[in-house]
Amino acid sequence: MIFPAVLGHERARTILARVIASDRLPHAFLFHGPEGVGKGFIARLFATSLICTQPGTDGAGCGTCPACRKAANGNHPDVLVVTRLPKKEKRADGDLDDDGDDGDDAAPAKAGELRPFIVIQQIRELNHHATYAPREGRRRVFIVDPADRMHAESQNALLKTLEEPGSRTVIVLVASRPHVLLPTVRSRCFQVGFGAMSPHVLARGLQDRGFEASEARARAALAEGRPGRAISLDLPALAARRDQTLAALEALAGSPRAASELGAFAEKIVGESEADLLEGIDLLMAVVRDAARAASGGGAILHGDVAPRIDQLGRALGAERAAAIVALADRLRGDLRLNLNKTLLCEALLASVAGAPIPVSS
Numbered sequence: 275m276i277f278p279a280v281l282g283h284e285r286a287r288t289i290l291a292r293v294i295a296s297d298r299l300p301h302a303f304l305f306h307g308p309e310g311v312g313k314g315f316i317a318r319l320f321a322t323s324l325i326c327t328q329p330g331t332d333g334a335g336c337g338t339c340p341a342c343r344k345a346a347n348g349n350h351p352d353v354l355v356v357t358r359l360p361k362k363e364k365r366a367d368g369d370l371d372d373d374g375d376d377g378d379d380a381a382p383a384k385a386g387e388l389r390p391f392i393v394i395q396q397i398r399e400l401n402h403h404a405t406y407a408p409r410e411g412r413r414r415v416f417i418v419d420p421a422d423r424m425h426a427e428s429q430n431a432l433l434k435t436l437e438e439p440g441s442r443t444v445i446v447l448v449a450s451r452p453h454v455l456l457p458t459v460r461s462r463c464f465q466v467g468f469g470a471m472s473p474h475v476l477a478r479g480l481q482d483r484g485f486e487a488s489e490a491r492a493r494a495a496l497a498e499g500r501p502g503r504a505i506s507l508d509l510p511a512l513a514a515r516r517d518q519t520l521a522a523l524e525a526l527a528g529s530p531r532a533a534s535e536l537g538a539f540a541e542k543i544v545g546e547s548e549a550d551l552l553e554g555i556d557l558l559m560a561v562v563r564d565a566a567r568a569a570s571g572g573g574a575i576l577h578g579d580v581a582p583r584i585d586q587l588g589r590a591l592g593a594e595r596a597a598a599i600v601a602l603a604d605r606l607r608g609d610l611r612l613n614l615n616k617t618l619l620c621e622a623l624l625a626s627v628a629g630a631p632i633p634v635s636s
Contacts, residue, residue: 276332277319280312281479281501282471289466290320294333299324299413300464301439304421306452307468309552310503314419316468317446321345321353324444325411341411351409356396356418358388387547392424397431404435404443413442421447422454429456436462451608470499473576480504495576498560512553518542519557520583523565526628527590533628540620551616552607558623559603561587566596591627598632599623 275284276291286305293299303320305313319335322345326335335342344350400416408414418424424432436445436459447463449455471479473494479501480490489509496512497504522539525532543554561584564575569588577584588596606619626632 276323276334277316280316280319281476281483281505283312283316283468283501286316286466286468290316291332291334293464294320294323294329299444301443302436302445302447302463304447304449304452304455304460304463304465305468306449306465308470308500309450310497310500311468311470312500312502313468314417314448315502317417317419317448318345318353318355321415321417321444321446324413324415325350325352325408327411350411352411352414354400354403354414354416356392356400356416357420358390358392358423359396361387361389390423392418392420392428394425394428394431397424397428401431401435404440404445407440408442413444414440416443416445417448418445419448420450422449422451424455426456429459433458433462454608471501473497473499475499476501476504492579495578496557496560498556498576512557515553516557516561516577517580519554520561520580520587522624523558523561523627524583524587524590526624527587530628533625536621536624536628537617539624540617543620543624544616548610551610551620554620555603555607555623559600559607562591562596562603562627563600564588565591566593566600569593569596595632599626602626602632 276287276294280287305317307313322335322337322342323329323333325341325345327339327341328336330336335345337346341350345353348355400418404414404416406414418432432445433456435443439445447455447459452460452465471494473491476497476499477487477490477494480493481487483505485493492513493504493507493509496509496516497507519542522535522542525535526539543558544551545554560576564577564584565588567573567575567588568581568585569591570593572593575581575584591599603623606623609619610616622630622633
């Protein structure tokens with residue numbers, strides 16, 4: 275099957291192989307699915323296949339020709355990736371570098387922090403480059419990842435190219451929350467879905483890649499079936515953070531007095547960067563989702579190594595409340611696209627574990 279380096283996604287890979295073989299490519303694709311499933315990685319493999327000079331019988335890039343090597347190194351002139359830029363930083367004169375929109379009240383960036391959105395100037399540059407013919411390959415391929423981090427203004431700017439693409443232009447949008455994209459954008463794309471794998475199937479796949487059985491099971495559980503995440507995660511660090519999160523949830527669900535520590539617990543979830551925050555919310559969701567399963571008797575839990583603690587948390591929260599907390603966490607995770615106070619957001623989430631009313635989605 276095409277792209278053998280990829281774990282899972284057999285249906286999506288089959289679709290892409292057929293599209294490549296037909297040589298009648300849609301001008302725009304939307305790769306969508308949960309974060310960490312590997313859709314961005316596949317988008318890059320797909321782009322490489324479209325500019326490879328010696329593709330295999332399955333249509334995949336050979337990986338060895340000059341075009342493939344350039345694409346792998348990020349310097350092929352016909353493969354352009356549009357992603358979030360580093361946040362504006364404070365200069366020595368005290369002013370902020372300002373060549374895009376970080377939000378009206380954006381604070382000076384920490385090292386390595388990214389802007390919350392892909393800014394419109396990046397899309398205008400994409401539109402400009404899309405008017406030119408390929409320089410070296412058969413096609414020009416533009417990857418926008420994450421596409422769901424475009425403002426409506428940026429999406430509208432992209433529409434002209436989606437509506438009137440060059441004959442040899444292919445645009446691949448990669449989104450974890452495709453519903454954030456405008457209907458007019460989604461409707462102009464050939465959509466390919468990517469999903470999480472069963473953790474048990476993913477664990478077997480990881481073992482086939484050389485991981486020990488115990489490590490493979492732990493990685494699959496902590497990644498919640500997302501192969502890209504399972505391969506790349508720092509297992510000891512993530513396991514320790516999972517245990518820290520579980521301890522906070524146990525304390526909040528077990529005693530009203532623990533609410534006095536709400537701010538400290540929230541700061542641990544927020545961490546030092548956006549990646550830390552997303553990881554913290556994902557871990558909370560995974561643990562509480564397991565607690566809901568345990569309370570309802572609805573199947574095997576993922577974090578079996580801490581099953582007694584998960585069972586106790588499930589009894590403390592109850593299945594219905596645990597499920598509502600997971601839904602709240604998912605909604606709040608989506609709100610992180612906005613310039614909200616992240617600590618207050620996490621405090622609201624943890625307060626629901628401590629017994630506070632759970633806000634209803636409007």
